[in-house]
Amino acid sequence: MADADRARWDARHAAVGAGSPQPPDALRGRLELLPPGGRVLELACGRGAVAVWLALRGFAVDAVDVSGAGLAAGAALAERSGVGERVRWVAADLDAGIPPSCAGPYDVVVCQRFRDTGLYPAMAERLAPGGLLVVSVLSEVGDTGGPYRAPAGELAAAFADLEVLAHAERDGEAALVARRT
Template sequence: MAQDDRRRWDEKYRSRGPAAVDTLQPPDFLRPYLDVVPRAGHALDLACGQGFAAVWLARRGLSVRGVDISPVAIEHARALSVLSGVSERCRFDTFDLDDGLPPGPPVDMIVCHQFRDRRLDAAVIERLAPGGLLAVCCMSEVGADPGRFRAKPGELTEAFAELDLIATGEGEGSAWLVARARSSPRNSPRSSPRKQ
């Protein structure tokens, strides 16, 4: 990612200031599906920003690695994990996802909120452990103007068709998907997705 982009994100997070513990909640798109979110294991939060989702997952019981291009966001995320009492279950690193996913073993959950890079789709699928959960939400062309960073109609469902779809939706400029990696490539039936 260009240095200009990094500076822009740093300035955005600097102007917001550190996050407050009382703002910790699951991402809105994930709230109806909390029953499928694991309470143990390892998670990866891509473009984690100030660490809201990562720290929420750590409070839920997971060990979470969050990565973001902005050192300011990472500083805020680390502070939030300390204030929330879960710093031992959180690791935050400055990382440019233009270089691919950070190295590491398979994880039980990947969350990607308000970030989309089509080049990472295959790597995201490969990084999920068998039965691992993917929760992704990004800007969409559905209900909004087309744009470079907006998913086209049906894009997330198509991109992650290899996973068992739990739920998906798009509208009002947003698209989201919750899906699970198959435990066995041959014997896992596709579930019927729920739409909102």
Template sequence: MSEQDRVRWDARYATSAAEPEGGPPPVFAAHVAEFPTAGTALDIACGQGAASFWLAQHGLDVLGVDVSAVAIATARAQAQRLGVTGRCRFAVADLDDGLPAGPLVDVILCHRFRDARLDRAVVSRLVPGGLLAICVLSEVGGSPGPFRARPGELTTAFADLDVIAAGEGDGQAWLLGRRR
């Protein structure tokens, strides 16, 4: 991301209240049983860490990454308050440089971030049978824009996954799938 983007996100998080203690992103709430209760997870563009906390409380060891140092500092403090620091780590990462290096993971969660250049890297980072949970802004029921998925974009981009569930409408698109 450009320095201007980083500054904008830092300013946004500096003036916002901390996210709730955790929970799955609402779009995945009906599919909680699909998420493993052990293993590792990568939370891409984790913001202040709400989904990371939920994954940790669900039994996973989580690395949350975000471009905003302010968001990451808040996530670290909240993880300590929630007692999940043993399961949650957070790092500042500029995703324009690609996914941070690391081992294969059992779950990748990406909520409200879209960069199609990362699609192959995301799939490659999953263990066989690993779960991708992605929810992005969409042109379907929303307006067009550079960070919005076009109709059918997620199912096309992740066609080599076994899709468990997917949908688009009301300005969002989402997909839950397993790596073959």
């Protein structure tokens, strides 16, 4: 990622400020699919709302993002929520791949609104047996398209080796929840 992109994300995260813990979009209405605990890898965690939400449910979370401002906001949210020790904040440019310090295996891998098709195999590889993959991306389905939007069927095809538990494409978003068997 170019330094200009990193600076843009830092400015955006700093301007928005702290959020509140939130489940991943693809799991809304499907929370029963979450395992009772374990390890989580969240890629492109932004300000940490999902990472903190998972930590509040007892998970140990590795949260990765390129933005120092986003990671700082996430760490502050985790401390305020009483789960600061349950989240490890990892500064890394995902354009270079998933950091070696996040080798897994993980019981849950989450990636929300960050699309890099080159990361799809590594995301699946980091799942423990029975592990849950939770992915959402911008989609061409129900939208005018654009360079960052997935074509119809991309997630289902990319994770065809996993057991798909939920898959939806509409209104410019695609989401997939799948389990490694």
